[in-house]
Amino acid sequence: MDFKKTWKALRTSPIDTLFEWQNQRFLWVLMAVAMGGLVLVAHSFFQIYLYMAPCEQCVYIRFAMLVMMVGGLVAVINPKIVALKLFGCVTAFYGAITGMMYSIKLNGIHHAAHDPEGLFGVQGCSAEPGFPFGLPLAQWSPGWFNPTGDCGYDAPIVPDGVTLDGVQQWFINMYTASDGWYLIPSLKFMNMAQACFMAFGLIFVVLVAMAVVWGIKIARTKQQSIAQ
Amino acid sequence: MQSRFLKNAVKSVLCTFFFVAAFQASAFTEGTDYVALEKPIPNADKTLIKVFSYDCPFCYKYDKSVTGPVVQKLEGIVTFKPYHLETKAKYGQQASRFFAALMLKDQANGVSLLDDKSLFKKTKMAYYAAYHDKKQRWDGGEADFLKTGLDAIGMSQADYEAAAKDPKVEEMLQIWKASYEVAKIQGIPGYVVNGKYLIYTKNIKSIDDLVALIKELAGK
Numbered sequence: 001m002d003f004k005k006t007w008k009a010l011r012t013s014p015i016d017t018l019f020e021w022q023n024q025r026f027l028w029v030l031m032a033v034a035m036g037g038l039v040l041v042a043h044s045f046f047q048i049y050l051y052m053a054p055c056e057q058c059v060y061i062r063f064a065m066l067v068m069m070v071g072g073l074v075a076v077i078n079p080k081i082v083a084l085k086l087f088g089c090v091t092a093f094y095g096a097i098t099g100m101m102y103s104i105k106l107n108g109i110h111h112a113a114h115d116p117e118g119l120f121g122v123q124g125c126s127a128e129p130g131f132p133f134g135l136p137l138a139q140w141s142p143g144w145f146n147p148t149g150d151c152g153y154d155a156p157i158v159p160d161g162v163t164l165d166g167v168q169q170w171f172i173n174m175y176t177a178s179d180g181w182y183l184i185p186s187l188k189f190m191n192m193a194q195a196c197f198m199a200f201g202l203i204f205v206v207l208v209a210m211a212v213v214w215g216i217k218i219a220r221t222k223q224q225s226i227a228q
Numbered sequence: 229m230q231s232r233f234l235k236n237a238v239k240s241v242l243c244t245f246f247f248v249a250a251f252q253a254s255a256f257t258e259g260t261d262y263v264a265l266e267k268p269i270p271n272a273d274k275t276l277i278k279v280f281s282y283d284c285p286f287c288y289k290y291d292k293s294v295t296g297p298v299v300q301k302l303e304g305i306v307t308f309k310p311y312h313l314e315t316k317a318k319y320g321q322q323a324s325r326f327f328a329a330l331m332l333k334d335q336a337n338g339v340s341l342l343d344d345k346s347l348f349k350k351t352k353m354a355y356y357a358a359y360h361d362k363k364q365r366w367d368g369g370e371a372d373f374l375k376t377g378l379d380a381i382g383m384s385q386a387d388y389e390a391a392a393k394d395p396k397v398e399e400m401l402q403i404w405k406a407s408y409e410v411a412k413i414q415g416i417p418g419y420v421v422n423g424k425y426l427i428y429t430k431n432i433k434s435i436d437d438l439v440a441l442i443k444e445l446a447g448k
Contacts, residue, residue: 113285119293123430124286124418127316127411150285150360151415160367 015220018213023080028088031203032072035065035095038199043144050171051156052181053149056126057106061196062144063131064099068092068203089214092207098132099200106152107193113152114179125151154192155180256441262425263413269406272423276306276442279407279418282355283317286429287417291356294435296342301439306421306446308341310348311407313416319366319373326377327352328400329391347381354380421445 009017021027039062046052054062068091075088112122129147131137137145156172158164164172178185181192190198258264269277278295280287299308310331314324330347339346358364358376366373371385378388391397410418410426419427419438425445432438 113289119286119289120432120434121430122286123428124415125281125284126415127313127408150283152285155363157363157365159365 015213015216018210019217022085022210022214025076025079027206028072028075028079031092032069032076034199034203035069035072039065039069039144046154046181049168050175051158051162052154052175053157054147055106055109055149055151055154056129056147057102057109057151058149058154058192059129059138059145059147060102060131061099061106063135063137064095064102064200068095068099071095089207089211092203093211096200096204096207100197100204103193103197103200107191107197109152110180110191110193153180256444260428261431261441262421262427262445265410265413265420265424265426267406267409269410269420269423272309272420274306274446275309275420275422276302276446277309277311277407277410277420277423279311279313279410279416279420281313281316281320281416282323282352283320283359284416285360288356288360290417291352294438297435298438298442299342301435302442302446305443310341310352311404311410313407313411314401314404315408316411316416319370322370322373323355323377324401324404325392325397326374326388328397328404329388329394330381331400332394332396333391347383351377351380422448424448 006017042054042058042062047054071088071091071094074091075084077084079085079088109122112118112120129138129145131145138147155178156175158172174185175181178188182188183190183195256262276299280291295308302308310327312320312324312327314320317323327348330351331341334341334346334348341348343349354376364376366376374385374388378385407418410420413426414428414430417429419429419442421427421442422445425448427438427441427445432441
């Protein structure tokens with residue numbers, strides 16, 4: 001892709017260019033790969049390799065990300081087909097909005113759990129997870145969806161008798177020292193909830209822009225057909 | 229002239245009445261601050277049941293700073309009854325049996341469950357601290373788990389096993405099974421007044437607020 005050409009097209013006719021992008025595969029692929037990738041990293045790297053067990057809201061966040069991945073994959077089949085694009089769009093909106101809500105809730109729980117003064121204002125820890133539409137995901141795939149971590153906590157807990165390799169030890173020491181995941185652990189800057197909110201929020205903003213462009217395009221086409 | 233005076237008088241009396249009534253009305257609402265249980269816990273009149281699990285961080289936080297002062301302020305109004313939830317933690321069943329046996333010992337010794345001498349309280353706090361502060365997970369199994377509690381009170385395994393055989397322990401565990409249905413509603417910790425009203429934890433604002441709500445529900 002010629003970056004200069006694309007930039008020029010975006011500047012001179014943003015609506016047409018953005019609409020063109022929706023009908024191409026790359027943005028849908030990007031969303032599906034990003035969301036699937038985040039879940040994969042959370043599961044394989046943080047949960048399995050670093051023994052950072054997922055909390056309740058964390059598994060809901062995984063669910064929201066996978067919903068968006070599925071939506072993206074369906075749209076990728078052929079984004080020019082309105083039904084497929086619409087499916088991708090609706091599921092992506094659903095995932096992004098619920099994902100942001102789970103992230104806000106997790107942030108509140110994280111704050112209440114870690115702040116010695118903080119306590120009131122959160123619901124506490126569920127006895128068992130409840131996924132949207134009553135999906136029994138924790139039974140279907142406990143490794144991915146059973147919240148084995150404590151609500152509000154994601155620090156590594158290494159089982160007895162495990163020998164860690166050097167890299168593992170380095171990461172585990174870092175996240176143990178910060179008592180959980182942070183984008184910059186030494187500064188306790190941006191916890192998992194805030195980082196997830198950013199990811200969902202970014203996609204949400206793009207989705208809104210794309211939906212607006214789509215709407216304008218439909219309106220224009222209608223006007224043109226009336227004028228003709 | 230007179231009728232206008234009368235009208236005004238009636239108006240002001242009515243206004244005062246509504247004003248006072250508004251302030252006397254409950255500050256708590258069902259659905260926001262508490263919910264009436266569909267299946268009330270039987271034989272729980274004049275009690276404050278607390279559903280908890282040793283692996284729940286907020287149960288630990290509440291037990292460190294809220295439960296004690298709240299129960300003290302409610303002395304004579306409700307009796308405090310902790311119910312351990314056996315379904316949540318890895319060693320939930322073992323913990324429930326252990327706590328039930330020690331609670332009965334406390335009862336026999338005439339020690340309050342909030343007293344620092346209470347065997348139940350000592351072991352409960354020991355499990356909380358081991359799990360949440362020291363991040364112990366007892367990978368060695370059940371005996372490993374029990375050791376933490378036994379060490380906290382200097383009890384031998386044999387003494388515990390003898391205490392756990394008391395049929396009253398089994399009775400208590402059966403009663404505690406009600407905690408599962410309660411925990412499903414909004415998670416734990418879960419405070420239940422008179423076995424009928426579950427308090428919504430997220431809307432508790434302070435210790436005094438919780439005391440006031442429990443007092444109101446206890447009188448219902």
